[in-house]
Amino acid sequence: MIDDRTSAQSIYAFATWEPLLRLLRADRVERYGTAAGGAIGSIGRGWWSLDLGRARDFQEETEAVQRVRESLAEAGTGSVAFVAEFAPSGTAVLRLLESGPAVEPGIGGPSPGALTLVEGAVPEPWRRLPEPDPGAIPAPSADPVELGRMLRERLPGAVGATEEELAATERRLGLALPAELKALYRVTRGRWEDQPYDSEAADREADAIGCELLPLDDLYIADASSRPAPWGHAALEAVTNPPGAAVQGLVGSPGWLAFGDNGGGDRLAVDLTPGPGGHLGQIIGISHEGYLGADLVAASLTDLAAGRLSERAAPEAGAPLVARVNRAYLPSVEAGAHPELEVLCLGVHEGPPLSLAPVLGLPRLRTLTAAPGTLADPLEIARLTGLEYLEIGPDDWRVLLDAGAVPRTLSAAAVDVSPYPADLRAVVSLVNEILALWDRPPITETVVEGELGAEA
Template sequence: MATHSPPRQPILYVIDEDFLPPDRGDEQEGPPEATDPAGDPDEAVRLFHRYRRLTADILGYEQELPGPAGEADIAAAEEKLGFPLPPDLRALYGIADGDGDLVNALFDRHPWLAVAELGEQDDEWLDIARDLDVEPWREVVFDACPPNAVRRSPLRAGWIRFASDTGGNWLAVDMEPGPGGRPGQVIEVGVDYTEGPVHVADSVTTFLCRLVEALERGDHRRSGKNLWIEAGLPDPPGGHATYGDSRPTPARAERAGPRVQEVRVSDVTDSAFLAVLPEVRSLRLTSTGSPDLTPVGDRPVEYLELDVASADLTAPARNRELRALSVTCARPVELAPLRGLPRLWALDIAAAAVADLATVADLAELRYLEVTRDQWEELSACDGLPPLAVVGVHPHRPGSEERSPTVWEIMDDEPPSAARRP
């Protein structure tokens, strides 16, 4: 039940306990229907045997594998998963049903799962990443490299995890690729990749080819019974890059590289530096003044955090990709420009003076709202608020030192309105 006494700390009211932040990957198109997997099952089998011979020569002995998976077992796994295995991985299961208890796992220190284990992973890591205590409305799932190859999701049903690093990360074959990807491409997902999956190779065949080539070049080292292969495969945090600067300029931003997707800058006088950062998706601007935000409207920014003296939201509201907005400012800000945004689902105005607070009722897609107690009391008297799923209420306007992260008391209820108070 909601409390009727003034709260002493910020309270996060969870109105819809089943609410999840929108999945950006659900909005992305897949590749053309005629796109086939890049892998070659015959070549994958040849590479697999070559890889086994090379490792045996280096180790001085051949590691024993389990027997092949049965065709009926593979078909049953595919039915359970709801997706077929790519032909090259399917062919490898015709050689061995995973790698058993090998000291040196076949897939770059990732033990290969048996067919019966496909789709049986524990996804508590994803529940933690989505926990309201970690404020998922401030997070963006970034694009992998190459661009648009992998859908921007934390996890999807069509990502069939076939090998594990035993620490909460997996290699997966992607049967739901993005518009620039191929079915069966190998990606890495898991607890270290919540900011975005990583594209590893266009197929299991190519993955094996890289391992074989590394062994043939001598790019490996042995420590006791362990063999470490240096195949040049990507590591976390993935394909996106972060740019931070205390005095950003176009020249300094250009050195960060065009693939920067996360930007955190301070002492901003204008946003001209964004001209050389075409892919920025998460943008945090801090300024003691009122910087020109015009370039923000021309970038695919999905999360925007402003901590400025005053803010004109007209330019940011041109950006149809804007999904989450946090505004801290002393001078009154007008929310009216936000009315036309089709995807704005999260709004934090608790640290802002707002000139037209009733505009919140016109933001039809809004599901998360963060306000002060006084702001909520004013809003709760308005008609037609959007169907909010989560409302964060601060007892007073928070200062910058209180914002990151907010220590919430979480309550499964609607926030009390002025009309419900005694």
């Protein structure tokens, strides 16, 4: 879809882009002796990716990019990719490629990211709910009375939550607060404004509790939606729940009640949906660096405040749910095939292209990624009847599209290209062809043209 828009005060104004276009053209002339071939890149409100040589003026680059970023904010646009074409006469043609809600930004370059083919769809791990354990009970150490006594002794003068404030929080969250958590907030509700003239109050509170406490108003349920991830990463995850695990290996849970922080960005939560080896109300740590699972921190809030922390237990090894076939991991598809397999990733390996025959018919296989050139027969993909995510190279997509064999079970997909493809517009055209199969909004192209003057 091509549009031709002009505006003196928008992302579509040539003046907005002129400093960057001059910088890109000069860089190409310096590196290649000519600007022929143009340049591509992408810019977001907080980042940018440009194909520039090593010898460059970062201040000049930053200033040029900043003009574009300001226009993005003005237009309410998150990011834009572009193709710039330079003529020896001085004419510059800029093609702005804007993704709609169905296309995630690319990672590390202007190529489109994953395509959400079904609106609102999320990968299977983000749909996974905790396995119920009606027999789960609190740890013997859980003692709301003792917890309250310890905290009042350590935090004299702290302002605690009222019963009405606690009740209002329960109504907001839609669940009853655990007894230990109520005991904690009855001593301190965690608001910095309760002690505005004491710069050390927060440190004393964290030392007393064993973590940085979230204000009562910020208490939240750490379900799967609280841990978002791009489709291209999330589709490669798989939930495991080893027998006897204390914590269920979920993305999130309606029973994970986040109340604190470890000071490094990891959340602490009361776990109301423990694993078979855990306790109701145990304290878990939710890492901000990963998407799955949580670590057992303490058997109870009382233990946390008393400094009785739990040791991490290594999970039991089972059949891997994710198989990576490449030089560093598995040597073949056969080596990773088993009935529980969920994710198959084919990368650079020794030997000829690979057949998918060993995984045809596997009941749980939902994700396939295959680097360009790794598939012996792309049409075998059509025989994988449970795929929800597919990431393959442009040539493999072309085979599927021409044969009308794109799996209609897909919820998301991606085209595997390097961050700087040889022909970005061809990739965009292919992406739009895939989006059209699901009647999803396409990537649009807007042409902006202007004069830079002849090359020096």
